[in-house]
Amino acid sequence: MTSVPPELIPVVVAGALGRMGAEVIKAVHLASDCELVGAVDTTPGKEGVEVGEELGIGVLDVALTSDIEACLCSVSQSFHRTGPGQGAVLVDFTHPSVVYEHTRAAFAYGVHPVIGTTGLSPDQLLDLSNFAEKASMGGAVIPNFSVGMVLLQQAAAAAASFYQHAELTELHHNRKADAPSGTCIKTAEMMEELGKSFNSPEVDEHESLTGSRGGLRASGLRLHSLRLPGLVAHQEVMFGAPGESYTLRHDTIDRSAYMPGVLLTVRKVRQLQGLVYGLERLI
Numbered sequence: 098m099t100s101v102p103p104e105l106i107p108v109v110v111a112g113a114l115g116r117m118g119a120e121v122i123k124a125v126h127l128a129s130d131c132e133l134v135g136a137v138d139t140t141p142g143k144e145g146v147e148v149g150e151e152l153g154i155g156v157l158d159v160a161l162t163s164d165i166e167a168c169l170c171s172v173s174q175s176f177h178r179t180g181p182g183q184g185a186v187l188v189d190f191t192h193p194s195v196v197y198e199h200t201r202a203a204f205a206y207g208v209h210p211v212i213g214t215t216g217l218s219p220d221q222l223l224d225l226s227n228f229a230e231k232a233s234m235g236g237a238v239i240p241n242f243s244v245g246m247v248l249l250q251q252a253a254a255a256a257a258s259f260y261q262h263a264e265l266t267e268l269h270h271n272r273k274a275d276a277p278s279g280t281c282i283k284t285a286e287m288m289e290e291l292g293k294s295f296n297s298p299e300v301d302e303h304e305s306l307t308g309s310r311g312g313l314r315a316s317g318l319r320l321h322s323l324r325l326p327g328l329v330a331h332q333e334v335m336f337g338a339p340g341e342s343y344t345l346r347h348d349t350i351d352r353s354a355y356m357p358g359v360l361l362t363v364r365k366v367r368q369l370q371g372l373v374y375g376l377e378r379l380i
């Protein structure tokens with residue numbers, strides 16, 4: 098493992114060859130206060146390849162590995178955390194099926210997790226939060242790194258106290274594994290913060306096609322998921338009241354939109370106490 102000047106933040110990227118991971122590696126490479134020290138990905142046939150060359154950005158002296166535990170172990174030995182503001186950072190954009198284990202492993206090895214991967218359940222989030230407290234470490238689970246999406250979520254939370262009826266629709270590319278999106282779940286959670294119920298039924302509804310009315314949350318909010326090639330990531334929150342509707346919409350056109358939020362979180366995570374859930378808690 099190469100040595101890194103103490104003023105630089107050592108960063109490991111998991112999901113390094115994926116749509117988001119590749120973008121993060123480019124952003125970390127261009128950031129003057131960060132240094133890529135590890136790259137993890139399970140894409141077959143890529144073990145040991147030089148990650149910068151693979152991504153077409155020049156040699157970074159980082160060999161790709163599929164073994165996240167070995168990578169975290171080696172990084173924790175090279176960049177030992179002796180207290181707050183120190184140690185390495187793991188940025189994870191992998192898959193919902195592995196994100197819980199990755200986050201736990203990062204805490205166990207003293208590496209601060211910055212989790213972009215979606216799909217953590219409320220129970221898993223609680224468990225990870227307890228684990229972070231016990232380890233006296235900071236970490237962040239951020240369902241959406243775009244500042245525009247945070248603005249939409251805050252507007253939706255504010256509007257939710259004025260409207261009794263609302264439905265959410267998220268639209269994504271058709272390579273997305275989980276539904277509804279982590280962002281849509283987080284938006285619903287923010288709208289539900291006052292403990293309110295929505296969409297009290299006016300009639301007895303019957304679905305002749307299962308799922309037509311979307312996913313129903315305990316609050317009465319309904320979440321709809323669309324998947325199509327050509328889309329990136331989009332979300333609408335629509336409120337209705339007699340004689341009017343109010344629609345909030347956010348469109349991610351390019352994944353570069355997430356990079357300022359990713360870097361901001363990488364820069365703050367080592368100072369955090371416990372696990373933070375949502376970019377709105379960091380900006």
Ligand SMILES: NC(=O)C1=CN([C@@H]2O[C@H](COP(=O)(O)OP(=O)(O)OC[C@H]3O[C@@H](n4cnc5c(N)ncnc54)[C@H](OP(=O)(O)O)[C@@H]3O)[C@@H](O)[C@H]2O)C=CC1
Binds near residue numbers: 111138141193215242
């Ligand atoms: N928080 C945010 O702002 C955003 C979050 N996301 C989320 O990030 C996640 C990844 O999205 P995206 O980049 O589009 O997905 P991709 O499928 O493009 O990339 C995921 C990469 O992770 C690799 N991978 C899978 N399992 C592992 C593992 N166990 N260890 C290491 N690498 C692994 C995959 O390799 P393989 O080829 O083997 O599958 C793949 O290269 C999703 O959950 C998505 O919802 C996406 C955009 C923004």
Ligand SMILES: O=C(O)C1=N[C@H](C(=O)O)C[C@H](O)C1
Binds near residue numbers: 241269280329
């Ligand atoms: O898979 C994606 O692409 C995205 N996933 C995140 C989510 O599930 O909310 C964030 C964004 O919507 C893009």
